[in-house]
Amino acid sequence: MHNIRTIVFDLDGTLYEDTHHFRYYADLLREMLPKEYQASFEKDYSAVETDQHTLKIGRVYDAKEDLILAHQNGNVIDGWQWDGEKVTKEELNSLYPNTLEFDLFTMLSIGDLWWIPVSIAKHYGLSSEDAYSAFLQTREHMMTDSFILEPLKEFAQVLEKLHGKYKLVLMTNSPQTDSDVILKKLGFTSYFHEKIFEANKPASTSEQLTYISNKFNVSFEEMLSIGDNYINEILPAARLGCHTICIDSFNLFEESESNITVKNLAELAELLENDLLNEHQSESF
Ligand SMILES: [Mg+2]
Structure with a gap:
């Protein structure tokens, strides 16, 4: 070098x-969801924290297909339904014939802890607009004096x-x-x-x-x-x-x-x- x-x-x-702002972000996202999904959101979030969920850092959440994907350099090598059930190779091949293109709205690369709560919230139907507003609110919280x-x-x-x-x-x-x-x-x-x-x-x-x-x-x-x-x-x-x-x-x-x-x-x-x-x-x- x-x-x-x-x-x-x-x-x-x-x-x-x-990392304590991620909890704050998760709380905001959960509160934006319809009441009936809030407990499930929390259950999923805890499962990810204890590594008992298919959703993990390093994977991808495809919000459109509601699938969790593992990939190598953008090529899908494995896929799961939200509940952890495996997607067949045939189905993966037909859904993802090309290298994945990540974006901030539908093909989410879970590259860091910001993407965990937002992927869960999107699974339960939160819009990209609401998710982004929760993100901005979290950033705002990080600006206050109480956030050290x-x-x-x-x-x-x-x-x-x-x-x-x-x-x-x-x-x-x-x-x-x-x-x-x-x-x-x-x-x-x-x-x-x-x-x-x-x-x-x-x-x-x-x-x-x-x-x-x-x-x-x-x-x-x-x-x-x-x-x-x-x-x-x-x-x-x-x-x-x-x-x-x-x-x-x-x-x-x-x-x-x-x-x-x-x-x-x-x-x-x-x-x-x-x-x-x-x-x-x-x-x-
Ligand atoms: Mg970073």
Whole structure:
């Protein structure tokens, strides 16, 4: 990674690890459902939390067909009904002859914890509009003083040092107003040379990375993309030739195209410190 000049960071799950806002989001989504579905929503949510549901991080929820899918690089390899019953290979082949195209409304890639409650809510009939409004309300809650966000100290120190040596870019699917507040709570406001909000990852990841490459006049090989969502931040970046670091807290991506995989922010901080800040930088990858 010795020729890196620009580093692109995701926000949620990448610059901080807090998770208690997912419960808040789930509560909002549940309350938007008709009364008769609320208990089932809760039952499913608990089952996912204890890994007793077919819905899991790393899978896909097809809201149109109401199916849960496992895939490898977008090719469906397994599928289940909501209740866990397997879908036959023949049916899968006829439903998904092509590589999956993920979007934010019907073909949901469960790349991080945001997608669990929203997939369950959609299964019980919640509209995309309601789901998005619950998302915005959660982000708003995260802006209030009662939502405390502490940065990981080691990571904050590394980020500050990186800021002096590299062009740092924030690229998030979240809106600007609340993302700015989160950055402020973390104390990271002044560290980014460019911020891209509502980035529409993964559909527009390549386009955004191309924009960054042009803006800072760097090649893809001189860029490093860091994120906790493999589909959003790692795969499209790796395909372009960028270096990548995947934060994989759930051990999902054994056969990943990521250059490096770390478990959490502490590991990420250590890696960045050793490979991008130390004078004798490793050139091993
Ligand atoms: Mg993320």
